[in-house]
Amino acid sequence: MRIDVVSIFPEYLSALDLSLIGKAREQGLLQLTVTDLREFTADRHRTVDDTPYGGGAGMVMKPEPWALALDAARTRGPAGAGAPEQRPVLVVPSPAGEVFTQATARELALREHLVFACGRYEGIDERVVEWSREHFEVRPMSLGDYVLNGGEVAVLAMVEAIGRLVPGVIGNPESLVEESHSDGLLEYPVYTKPALWRDRPVPEVLLSGHHGRIARWRRDRQLQRTAARRPDLVAALDPAGLDRADRDV
Numbered sequence: 001m002r003i004d005v006v007s008i009f010p011e012y013l014s015a016l017d018l019s020l021i022g023k024a025r026e027q028g029l030l031q032l033t034v035t036d037l038r039e040f041t042a043d044r045h046r047t048v049d050d051t052p053y054g055g056g057a058g059m060v061m062k063p064e065p066w067a068l069a070l071d072a073a074r075t076r077g078p079a080g081a082g083a084p085e086q087r088p089v090l091v092v093p094s095p096a097g098e099v100f101t102q103a104t105a106r107e108l109a110l111r112e113h114l115v116f117a118c119g120r121y122e123g124i125d126e127r128v129v130e131w132s133r134e135h136f137e138v139r140p141m142s143l144g145d146y147v148l149n150g151g152e153v154a155v156l157a158m159v160e161a162i163g164r165l166v167p168g169v170i171g172n173p174e175s176l177v178e179e180s181h182s183d184g185l186l187e188y189p190v191y192t193k194p195a196l197w198r199d200r201p202v203p204e205v206l207l208s209g210h211h212g213r214i215a216r217w218r219r220d221r222q223l224q225r226t227a228a229r230r231p232d233l234v235a236a237l238d239p240a241g242l243d244r245a246d247r248d249v
């Protein structure tokens, strides 16, 4: 998978040099490039914003630097090399976007080329989104219903959520199976040594070695935790995925 990120704060994305994603880049499992939008300005002040038409507070990001930067990113990827298979996906972090979920991460982890456009100020001139549809599948994307100062933090979260699903990035793919949201439920509580810690014991069943009982206990905890913290996820569950014991929780 190829990932391109465009930002006026490229150093914000240096966390992608570290840990799992950094190792995947070293191993060639992910090709990731971060580009400074200001490289695509033509004036001596490297201007990327201007006042909004129609008035209002703040500044809007100018369209031309973005068009040049996105074109450069597009031609850097597989599709740019003439492969017609897939148009690159242009992810535009925005509070006005679709909500990014684990299902979105799974979907985007299957794509060949993702380009992330980190907007700042009051946002990017809307004509960039319209223009981009010619060469990209454009996906305005939100992390949730709150406001950030720019897209960089959202991109860090999305690249990690997507990158870890790319085959080979996580050493043991088994660990992806029982995570929160992998089966529509929140994950069960976990424990490790010591068996007694500050007068708090580990649940006895986990020390029993009885795998069937342990599996049932964990599933029950998932259902109870999800019902308590995310009733919206319970409502969205497919009843066909629940067995009789699930219904008794």
Ligand SMILES: Oc1ccccc1-c1ccno1
Pocket (backbone or CB within 6 Å): 093, 094, 095, 119, 120, 141, 142, 143, 144, 145, 146, 147, 148, 149, 150, 151, 152, 154
């Ligand atoms: O609030 C934002 C500002 C810029 C880019 C993205 C966001 C955002 C908010 C929630 N998810 O993304």
